[in-house]
Amino acid sequence: MHLRRAPLRVTAVLLVVGLAAAVPAAHFPIFDHDPVDSSTGRPYPILPGTPLILPQPDGKYDPPIVDRSTTGDVDLVVRAGTVMIGPSIPPPATSPRTAVAGSPALVPGSGIPFTVAVSDGSSATATGNPLLGPEMDGIPVLVLAFADFDGDGVIGPTSADDDGVADDARELQESDYLIGRQVSLFHNGVAQGTLYIWKGAPASAGGLRVVLTAIAYVGSFSPSFFFGSVPDGPPVATRMPFFPRYDPDRVVEANGRGGPAEPAHRLGIELEPAFEPPVDDPDLGTPFALPTDGSSPTIDRVAVAGGPMSRLRCVRPSSAAGFPVGAAVPLYRGAAGALYEDLSSVDVPDNGRGTAVPVRLVPVDAFDNVTDPPAGAQATLIAGPGLVIAEPDTDGDPTRETVPIGGADGVDVALDDTGGMGDSGTASTLTVAVGGVPVETLAVRFVPGPAATEVPSITHDELAGHPDSVVVGHPLHDTVVVVVDDPQRDAESVTGAITLNGSPMGTVLLHEGPPPPGLTLPPGQVFTGPIDVTPSAEGTLELSLTARDTASHVSDPARLSLPVYPDGSPAVSELSVSPDSAGAGRFFLTIMGRVSDTDRMTRVTAQMDRGKGFHRVAALNDKGLFGDATPGDGVFSRRRPIRVPVPGSYPVRMVVANHARGVVTTAPVQLRVVAP
Numbered sequence: 001m002h003l004r005r006a007p008l009r010v011t012a013v014l015l016v017v018g019l020a021a022a023v024p025a026a027h028f029p030i031f032d033h034d035p036v037d038s039s040t041g042r043p044y045p046i047l048p049g050t051p052l053i054l055p056q057p058d059g060k061y062d063p064p065i066v067d068r069s070t071t072g073d074v075d076l077v078v079r080a081g082t083v084m085i086g087p088s089i090p091p092p093a094t095s096p097r098t099a100v101a102g103s104p105a106l107v108p109g110s111g112i113p114f115t116v117a118v119s120d121g122s123s124a125t126a127t128g129n130p131l132l133g134p135e136m137d138g139i140p141v142l143v144l145a146f147a148d149f150d151g152d153g154v155i156g157p158t159s160a161d162d163d164g165v166a167d168d169a170r171e172l173q174e175s176d177y178l179i180g181r182q183v184s185l186f187h188n189g190v191a192q193g194t195l196y197i198w199k200g201a202p203a204s205a206g207g208l209r210v211v212l213t214a215i216a217y218v219g220s221f222s223p224s225f226f227f228g229s230v231p232d233g234p235p236v237a238t239r240m241p242f243f244p245r246y247d248p249d250r251v252v253e254a255n256g257r258g259g260p261a262e263p264a265h266r267l268g269i270e271l272e273p274a275f276e277p278p279v280d281d282p283d284l285g286t287p288f289a290l291p292t293d294g295s296s297p298t299i300d301r302v303a304v305a306g307g308p309m310s311r312l313r314c315v316r317p318s319s320a321a322g323f324p325v326g327a328a329v330p331l332y333r334g335a336a337g338a339l340y341e342d343l344s345s346v347d348v349p350d351n352g353r354g355t356a357v358p359v360r361l362v363p364v365d366a367f368d369n370v371t372d373p374p375a376g377a378q379a380t381l382i383a384g385p386g387l388v389i390a391e392p393d394t395d396g397d398p399t400r401e402t403v404p405i406g407g408a409d410g411v412d413v414a415l416d417d418t419g420g421m422g423d424s425g426t427a428s429t430l431t432v433a434v435g436g437v438p439v440e441t442l443a444v445r446f447v448p449g450p451a452a453t454e455v456p457s458i459t460h461d462e463l464a465g466h467p468d469s470v471v472v473g474h475p476l477h478d479t480v481v482v483v484v485d486d487p488q489r490d491a492e493s494v495t496g497a498i499t500l501n502g503s504p505m506g507t508v509l510l511h512e513g514p515p516p517p518g519l520t521l522p523p524g525q526v527f528t529g530p531i532d533v534t535p536s537a538e539g540t541l542e543l544s545l546t547a548r549d550t551a552s553h554v555s556d557p558a559r560l561s562l563p564v565y566p567d568g569s570p571a572v573s574e575l576s577v578s579p580d581s582a583g584a585g586r587f588f589l590t591i592m593g594r595v596s597d598t599d600r601m602t603r604v605t606a607q608m609d610r611g612k613g614f615h616r617v618a619a620l621n622d623k624g625l626f627g628d629a630t631p632g633d634g635v636f637s638r639r640r641p642i643r644v645p646v647p648g649s650y651p652v653r654m655v656v657a658n659h660a661r662g663v664v665t666t667a668p669v670q671l672r673v674v675a676p
Contacts, residue, residue, distance in 0.1 A: 028218055029131050030118055030236060035070045042234050045246045046072035048121075048298050050287045053243055061243070061275040066283045073121030074128040075236035078143060078214040080300045083115040085190050089127040092294035097302045098207060101200030107366040111194035112302055114182070116141050116214045118189040126297035132189040139231055141191045141216040144271070145180030146241055147199050147304075148209040148292045149173060149331040150339055155211050155290040156241040157279045167320035168279055173331055175241035175277055175288070179210065186216075200306040200369040201333035202408035207303035208333050208369075209292040213238045215271075238298035241290050242273035306371025309363045311439035312379045312405065312432050315340035315370075316360070334362055334370040335408040346442060348387065349449020352420045353556050354457060356390040359442065361403075361432060362410035370408055377405040379439075381413060382431040386424030387444055390416040390556055394502060394542075396609065396651070404502075416556070417446060456486040456547040458494075458558035459524055463531070464516040468573040468666060470541055470564045475534040480508055481515050482545055482558070483524040490550040494527040500564065501539035508543065535564040562667050572666045574635075577652050580669070583676040584647050590627055591618055592637035593654045593666065603657045604636040608671070610650055617642060620654070644673045 034043040035052060046052050052067040077089050080097040102109010118136055119128035148154065152161035156175035157168035184193035201208035215238070219231040235246045277288045292301050318331060318339040332340045340362065349355045361381075363373040381401045383389050388398035391414035395401065403411045417424040424446045432440035460483035470476050484491040494510035510529035515521055527547070535541050541562045547555040575593035582589070591606040604621070607614040618638040624631035627639025636654075644650060651668035 028135050029120060029133065030075050030136070030218060031234075032120065034073070034121075044070075045235050045244075046070070047237060047243065047288075048072045048074045048239055050243075051284070053284075055274070059247075064243070064275055064284075073123070074119045074126075074298055075121060076141070076214045076216065076238045077117045077119055077127045077298050078212050078238055078300055079115045079117070080112055080212055080302045081115065082113045082192060083117075085115065085117045085130050085132065087130075088125065089117050089119065089130050091126070091297065092300045094294070096209070096294070096300075099197060099302055099304050101197055101208075101304050101307050101365060101367055101369050103196050103198060104194075107307060109196055109307055111196050112180075112212075113194050114143050114184075114192065114212060114300075116143065116184065116186075116191040118186065130189055134188060136186040136189060136218065138221075139186045139216060139218060140183050141186060141214050142271075143182050143184065143193070143195055144178055144213045144215065145195060145197055146174055146211050146213065146290070147179045148211070149333055151209070151333065151337050153209075153292050155292065156277050156288055158286055158289040159280050160286075160289075163320055165279060167323070169323040169325045170318065170320050170329075170331075172277075172325065173329060176273075177328060178271075197302070197304045198367045200304040200365070200367070200371070202335055202370055202372050203305035204372050204408055205333070205335050205337065207305040209301060210304050211241075211290050211292055211299055211301050213240055213290075213299050215240070215244065239290060239296055240288060242277045242288050243275060245272050245274040306369035306408075307365035307367070309371055309373045309377060309405075310366045311364060311434055312361045312410070313364050313368060313440050314343040314346075314359055314430075314432075314442045315362055315410075316343040317341075330368075332362075332364075332368065332370050334410075338409070340370065344443060345445060346415065347445050347447045348415050348417055348424075350386075350417045350422050350424045350446035351449035352455075353388070353390070353416050353418070354455030355449050355553065356414035356416040356556070359413045359415055359430070360410055361405075361413060361440075363405050363408060370410075372408045373405045377434075379403055379405060379411075380433045380436075382433065383415070384428035384430070384444070386418055386446060387428040387430065388416050388418050389430075390414040393557070397613075415444065422448070454488070454551070455553045456484050456491045456549050456555045458545060458547055458555050459483050459485045460522050461545055461558045461560055462519075463560065464519065464528075467562060468575065469664070470535050470562050472535055472538050472564055472566050476531065476541070476562075478531050479516055480510060480529050480531050480543065480545070480560070481519060481521070482510055482527045482547070483521050484527060484547045484555070485522075485524045486547075486549055488549065489525060491525050491527075491547050492550050494529075494545055494547045496529075496531075496543045496545040498531070498533055499542050499544070500535050500537065505533055505535075505541075510545075538564045538566050540564065560667075563665050565664055572654055572656055572664060575652075575654055575666050575669055577669055577671050581672040581674060582644075584645055584673050585676055586641060586643045588639060589642045589671070590637060590639040591620065591652060591654075592628075592635055593620070594635050595622075595654075595656055596634060605655050605657075606638065606652060607655055608642075608650055608652050609668075610644060611646075611648075614651075614653065616655075617652075644671075647673050647675050649673075 031043045052070040054065040099112045100110045118131040122128040146155045157171040159165045179199040180197040182195040184191035217231040217233045221228045225232040278284045318341045365371045383399045389401045428444040430442040464479040496508040498505040510527035543560040545558045578590040606618045608617045620636035620638045628637040650671045653668040654666045656664040
């Protein structure tokens, strides 16, 4: 099987300067016993362990001619690390060497020392015996790095992984694109240097598995061949993830951009496959897929971790279906083996709240590799006009959210439109800021979507026992009751996430069925389920509920929250507003609630959130004044004029400040304001 694509060039750079002086012709033991092309008198290019592959008479490998009577021996061996080459070439280390993605000049990282050894190809050992003579002194060798992005343990296309041949187009990204390169010069049969890798993965996920290979032209430096800047060939190599095009006139260029080569200029190497790496080919099988487990004797591997967190970025899961062939599509390996691609824009249905679109944000380093964030990392999300952050929403403000980044898996965000059908405009943005600095912008396009009536909505939620608060260390045993409005009446489940001060404490699952007796509920499908939780600290206990129908439409979240107080705090109950619904504009509002365990230092106030957070609207009293009905009955009240010009649902809460026991804030009740 062959994958078809347009020709693709992978450009590496040889920093070879000042080798213009001709070197006398020499005998190169590396070619001893190698098959020779009778028409040229030069050894054939042949990779170790693969049969001799020849072109057609027109010079093209379409298809390649395979001579199974001849198999390539070992010419070069590369090892990660500064390895001492003595009587033998050591095998790859049992565990891969580790490094941090970076570069020597731009972004701090840890370089990977490497050693390339020349071999005589003896079959007595897997790597042959080292050739430590001076014959190849001054010859450049190019060390190349390739990454196993999908984590299947192989570089390049293969059918031996879980996806078979379905992901071969995506696996071409592994063999077609370098992630690191470096040149070194041979001295006494050994070349050493340091390679920097610009791709990595979270250290917590084991890093990104990278394979090192090596390739070189071997021969004399002739003034008639590229001005004596590179040897006149032929080529030798370790195992490679493809069969390279070797013709120097098609491979070597000057200045990294074409033109005649000159001794004082950089030379580029256009390293490209002579033909597509075959997969399960009847003649060749899958000869070029490189294992990353250290079992291939001529190559070596390293594990590269992402660098320090630089920012957050938007990504989407990579899909093998429809993956383009012949185009560079950056891939990023994340936590738990996830594979991501860039996400620069997203379509959000403009059909009213209820059809949120998921987006994932992950921490990345300066090279955009997914990485592990530092402790306490967080980001602020800012929704543009017409856009809301449906999830998470811990502060009641859907246009802005500060989210913790607890690990390399990042955070999932759900984006939705505001208002109703077709009223959010054509486009918006989601801006991500870290440390107050914008670091990522996601373009949002508003598109038509299903009518909002197709999406379930939670119209009512309550705890059957109507608790107003919870006490630290005391269990909350109750029944959660939810009413779902769904015109198709195909809502099938309601789930809830329990948090204490934002930290997870468990989940609840509600089933459709009859409500507990004594409740007055609006029409709709009723779901109930038990909640059993014991808060361990004071703060806020919250239950976030979502409904899902059989078509996987998900409702906006509904939230129940209860304050958690320490033992001995003032107890607040029976908070209410009258009226609980009023026309927009100016009207009189009575706020009342029962407070126990008070003293003369207790102060009770009411707060309302009219879109900019909770602010004080009234001081409440139990003295029979300003609308309080009965003095000394424990019910604190206040009747006062208030102005709310815009229809909506506005939360009202009580705040009780006690000099001896601190401040207690109630869960809010909702004041509904309708058009006049």
